[in-house]
């Protein structure tokens with residue numbers, strides 16, 4: 001029996017109305033119902049009063065004494081109190097708006113209560129009460145599942161429905177993991193684990209059930225990634241680039257600076273991949289300012305030497321402009337033709353650029369998403385380098401494949417992420433890391449100041465400008481408060497322009513026309529404008545090495561990853577740089593963020609602290625879409641399991657047993673179903 005194909009209406013007590021309610025929670029089949037796990041458990045084990053923590057929910061059993069009393073607040077609101085002797089201590093019980101209980105509470109009676117414990121007043125705010133002996137016996141020691149529900153479904157109805165589903169269909173739950181893995185990790189069977197996750201008999205059993213389901217979830221996830229990678233690598237043959245190493249080495253030797261050891265290493269990794277006939281799908285991660293652009297330029301040149309066109313795709317037009325400029329500088333002296341292609345270009349220019357790509361007149365193109373739109377065709381695209389921000393997913397790779405192109409792909413990310421995150425987010429890629437900054441870089445001195453010293457911050461900027469340095473002043477802008485934020489940026493701009501006159505100050509924000517933005521950015525890069533007041537459009541990738549001051553206004557409104565990116569806009573040359581965070585944080589997290597920023601400039605460390613402060617869900621929410629929400633696994637807690645599951649999946653994808661042994665049939669089916677779907681979904 002296929003539980004995925006069994007509708008919830010097959011469960012007794014679920015009619016079409018109820019099925020609709022369940023659908024609103026994303027539950028359609030019996031399998032969905034089983035996989036709708038509780039997010040926590042109500043604990044009905046009796047608490048030890050000496051250990052009960054303040055504000056925690058606990059369960060107590062004791063003997064009532066004295067008479068309960070009710071106090072009324074108006075006609076509807078009441079507060080019922082009663083005293084109870086528990087483990088030799090007198091505690092007070094409080095019920096809100098349940099005056100009708102008064103007659104049921106008899107002095108001398110033993111009852112069990114559950115609710116929030118106030119350890120200072122020795123008082124419980126009672127949520128559940130169990131009066132009869134049978135009721136108490138049934139409830140004490142239980143762990144009751146709590147589900148996330150909405151207005152149309154209650155927790156208790158869901159609990160009952162899931163229990164009913166187990167009675168009818170629990171026996172149909174199929175094992176999906178091979179026996180070898182179950183034995184190796186002493187994992188319990190799938191059916192039992194699912195049952196116990198919903199209805200644990202005790203904590204230890206619950207823990208074991210969870211362990212099993214976490215492993216399964218992470219293993220299947222990794223297996224899917226490994227499988228996708230294998231499909232892409234083997235079934236779609238890549239390009240075995242033939243690279244003229246002599247000319248490439250000459251190019252590298254002619255760069256204005258020697259490569260760092262880390263750059264050299266990642267260049268070798270990339271070249272090796274390119275020379276292989278298998279398709280390259282590689283992630284290049286490096287901290288801000290670590291010099292990824294030049295690595296990209298080298299790869300593009302190598303690709304050209306093998307006779308192919310290359311593309312560099314970036315998230316904003318400003319960046320496209322900047323990279324176009326620097327790639328032209330590096331590659332045109334070598335005889336390459338480098339062109340730009342963005343959505344903001346005039347129709348005629350666009351047509352011209354597209355024509356050059358189609359005819360093979362252009363060797364390298366730099367642009368935004370416009371690069372892979374349907375109308376754009378390439379003569380022979382051999383390498384696409386792209387930015388993490390708009391992940392060039394399976395869908396986009398498919399788009400190119402449909403055009404008969406199967407280029408190598410290199411992703412660049414300036415948000416270094418901890419290893420576990422990299423494994424989950426980029427599990428289907430190889431990873432190269434630049435873990436070293438160019439020599440001579442001074443760490444950016446970072447200060448956190450309160451808003452009342454703003455005039456002194458302006459003075460500081462002025463002083464730097466007198467020394468011919470440049471400064472950024474960044475103001476937050478978010479959609480919800482866009483209007484006010486824009487006004488704010490505007491008035492900060494006016495204030496600074498006035499204070500610093502005749503120093504030239506520029507303003508940049510996302511609402512400006514593309515040409516206007518380009519012009520402001522160009523004049524800033526050329527040092528015609530010395531101070532740039534901007535909303536976050538400069539966050540990623542902008543490179544103006546002469547800028548040495550970064551002021552972030554209302555810094556607590558930015559996340560850590562963003563602050564790190566912003567700070568990375570300075571300290572890109574040999575001059576000493578300063579970052580000033582102006583903030584009066586309203587929350588503890590805000591304070592903590594400021595603290596982290598002043599304590600470290602290491603992007604990996606900041607990513608780790610960010611993760612601690614926000615939890616992985618959020619981390620991905622901002623940076624990545626398309627990263628899975630796990631049902632049971634928790635990336636922070638289950639890192640080790642993830643690593644193990646990944647290694648197991650990697651091994652299995654390469655091994656023959658997957659295809660030959662009977663016990664692997666469920667996994668095989670699962671992968672094949674996924675293979676069929678892979679062409680439709682990303």
Ligand SMILES: Nc1ncnc2c1ncn2[C@@H]1O[C@H](COP(=O)(O)OP(=O)(O)OP(=O)(O)O)[C@@H](O)[C@H]1O
Pocket residue numbers: 257258259260263286287288289290291292293294413414438439540541542543545568569572
């Ligand atoms: N090996 C090197 N030695 C000295 N300077 C270097 C070296 N590599 C790169 N640079 C310079 O360092 C600066 C930063 O490089 P780049 O713009 O490539 O950084 P990035 O890794 O793209 O950083 P971000 O992600 O912050 O934009 C540039 O001005 C570049 O010319």
